[in-house]
Amino acid sequence: MEAVRARLQQAHGTPPRFLIWAGMGGSIEDKVLYHAAGLLKGGPAFYALDSTDPGKLKAIIHDMQTRSGRPLPEILRSTLVIGMAMGMTSYEPVVNLQKLAKLFDDNGVASEANFLYMTLDGSLLDQFAGPRGYTRVPLQPDQRNSTAGRHSSPLTRGSLYPLALANNDLAAWIAGTFLSPEEVAAALRLGAFLHQQGVAGRDQITLLLPKSWSAAGVWTKQDFEESLGKSEALGLKIVIGERVRPRHYQRADDPAQHRVFLAIQRKGEAHPEADGITTLRHDGYPLAVATFDAGAPLSRYMQFIHYVVFAIGYLRDMNFVTQPGVELYKSIAAEIFEEARQNGGIEHTHAWSKIPRDKEPWEGVVSISPKRYAALLSRSKARYAELTFFGDLRYTPEGQALRACLDRAANRVFRMPRKMPVDIYEGPAMNHSYHEMIIGHGGCFSTVLLSVKQSRFAAAGYDPDYHMAQFLATKTALERRHRDVVALTIQDTSEKSLETLDNFFREVAALG
Structure with a gap:
């Protein structure tokens, strides 16, 4: 990231003030999570460009102009654009980089120092960005690109770059992913529990997150559902954004009751659904609780969830990478x-x-x-x-x-x-x-x-x-x-x- 900052400074005499991340699904959901969790506050203003709706890019540019009060060419000079697509045929980031490149060109701003991308050799994104002289960065620290987008967080460059731009402690973030053998065993047990609940027809996992990690819902949902949702026979639906409301559920002993509840807790933090969790236990609903230390970084939760998904994929003899x-x-x-x-x-x-x-x-x-x-x-x-x-x-x-x-x-x-x-x-x-x-x-x-x-x-x-x-x-x-x-x-x-x-x-x- 120091090289990226230096390149922008040399080309335009400015640090990065805005960051537009163009990607879809697993190539962007972690960044959306980090932004919502407040982890990107110390860096450039962050914008997730995960749509081919022209109104989305238009709204982003309008917000940048409103926030800065500066003319568009000056804004563009201080804007870092990162495109990420870990599939050969992902077209959306190409569309958005094309339109952004046109904005730079039409406003007389050289864009080579502002754009970088992560993708596979010969992908649609590579075919567009390479000939324009944009910097391609290997996704993984080992210089490879074999990780699927949804599995690229919390440890690849695609996940670490925005955190680095916001001056997060990357050493602590990475150390947080080193689960102990006991934590790995707990994740595998949780995977086995959720698998068996799904086999029994209780395949709607209602996720109850602590306030500090409340933004992790969509990321968790994708990690489960895009990885494990391919089977006609068995699926797992992650239900997010709901308060505990028993009147919205079938009775616990009703054969039509399809929910299982997963509560994530952090020691020392009052859970927003503490009373609801007690009610669920009292009423006999299937419930699992995973508790993390008070100082555990978000990266620890993310790595733990990857182990849970792996366990379920293994038990279901499923390729959890394909889509x-x-x-x-x-x-x-x-x-x-x-x-x-x-x-x-x-x-x-x-x-x-x-x-x-x-x-x-x-x-x-x-x-x-x-x-x-x-x-x-x-x-x-x-x-x-x-x-x-x-x-x-x-x-x-x-x-x-x-x-x-x-x-x-x-x-x-x-x-x-x-x-x-x-x-x-x-x-x-x-x-x-x-x-x-x-x-x-x-x-x-x-x-x-x-x-x-x-x-x-x-x-x-x-x-x-x-x-x-x-x-x-x-x-x-x-x-x-x-x-x-x-x-x-x-x-x-x-x-x-x-x-x-x-x-x-x-x-x-x-x-x-």
Whole structure:
């Protein structure tokens, strides 16, 4: 990192003030975790670019301008861009690096000192970045690139670089991963316990994290589900972001009770769900507790979880590195994108014509009526659900409002009346995270949403066609695997449209 800082100083006379990390799934979820946990506060302002929605990059650049109050060329000179893709065919980081490179070029800023990347020889990312003279860095300290993205944290350069830029104590971080034999044995026992619970049909692991590590939910979810979600016979769903609410669960002795609870504790730290954990024990729900020392770094938890995942993969005789569901969706997205290019737009593809639509949008906003959606749901035998919006749920006020709308929908339609856990996240980020479980194992009622009015970022030459192709590919991949999926479009993400969407799910709930 000292060399990176020196290169930027020599080229532009500035230290790195902003860091844009372009990656998907395992190539970025750890960085999102570190940012949310406050580990990146001492470094450049961090931005996760894990979407091909032009609005995402547009919102990032807007935030950088707002925070700094400086002209764009000056901002770009002090911006470090790191692209990471540990798959040969990962296209999203390529798209985003292309658009960022155009911004640098059009603003007269030489970008060679600002960009570096981690990938495999000959990958799509390598084919783009190498000829532009960008610095390629081996992922691993042993100069190799054999680690899968989701297994690259907490010890590869892809995980250590942002921590180093924020002046974290890397020696202590690395030392934290050296589990004792007793800790390794505890992780393997926990893996065996969760495996057996899954065999018994209790395959929904409700994760209860301490406040200091509360941001680790999505990272943990991906490590489990993308690694272990490939089997039709056995799966493990990690349920995150829920408070303990027994009224949302079947009784502990009910054969339809599919949950097992995993509480993570740190000595000396009051657990936010301490009372709930006591209630779960009293009511007889299956529960495991893993306790870490008060001073244990986050890296210790991450390494412990890797051992748990390994144990389950071993017991299930499963290759926990491959991702066939992700590869299926990616290949379909490429086909749809090419068809759109040939036919003059995504709206002229076969997949777009297959989106279910009523004759008129419901209340002028939603593509189908609540009655039609409720009928599809009533026929489903799914045991959990997902509500995934292809667009921003984090950076913009509209995205944050939409996230709140989906949270309310999850409670009204799934959690309370059907006692089903719900995944709520952005696409395509979730496609490269936990969607391996949804495509590979199944058992989910999927709702994928898209705004018809799409954002464009003219300054970067960024249009939404590939992003929309990913939405269509998600629907198509699920259908090919005979999964329950409903694709909804809404007109836009205005306040009026979100109010209508809220009413849509309220009516679905009323229909039962």
